[in-house]
Amino acid sequence: MFLGRYELFLDVAVILLAIALYLWKHGPPSKEAMHDTIEMLNTKGGIILLLWVTSLVFFFVGIRMVYWGVNMMIENKLSSDNALILSAFNWITGAAFGGAFGAMIKTMTGEEKVIDKPSPSSDQSEK
Numbered sequence: 184m185f186l187g188r189y190e191l192f193l194d195v196a197v198i199l200l201a202i203a204l205y206l207w208k209h210g211p212p213s214k215e216a217m218h219d220t221i222e223m224l225n226t227k228g229g230i231i232l233l234l235w236v237t238s239l240v241f242f243f244v245g246i247r248m249v250y251w252g253v254n255m256m257i258e259n260k261l262s263s264d265n266a267l268i269l270s271a272f273n274w275i276t277g278a279a280f281g282g283a284f285g286a287m288i289k290t291m292t293g294e295e296k297v298i299d300k301p302s303p304s305s306d307q308s309e310k
Contacts, residue, residue, distance in 0.1 A: 227290060232288035241280035248272055 192228065212220075218280050223229050255261035 231287055231290050234290065236284050236289055237283040238280060241275060245272065245275045245280055245289055248275060 224233065248268075248271065252272070255268075266278065
């Protein structure tokens with residue numbers, strides 16, 4: 184199957200089966216439902232949701248890559264100082280996961296409340 188592993192194939196098959204069963208029972212979504220879904224994803228909460236999903240994906244990819252690299256070293260198929268593996272792991276943990284997670288945290292902090300203060304020139308003109 185997929186490089187001797189069937190987990191990915193099984194996951195994709197279950198997800199596609201669930202989508203097919205839902206569409207068979209309820210039919211395709213309406214244009215209004217699709218529009219509402221896109222509008223929801225275009226809000227601050229939707230952006231946080233998308234960044235959370237990408238953070239999780241990169242987190243689990245990083246974990247699986249560590250286990251894969253250690254397994255390759257145990258089987259003597261890879262040396263422990265392989266620069267390609269180290270740079271890929273650095274990119275996944277630093278740029279990919281760190282970027283998505285950092286953007287999610289920044290989005291969740293919110294913006295500062297702006298207090299409208301009259302400008303000094305408008306105070307003098309009113310007098």
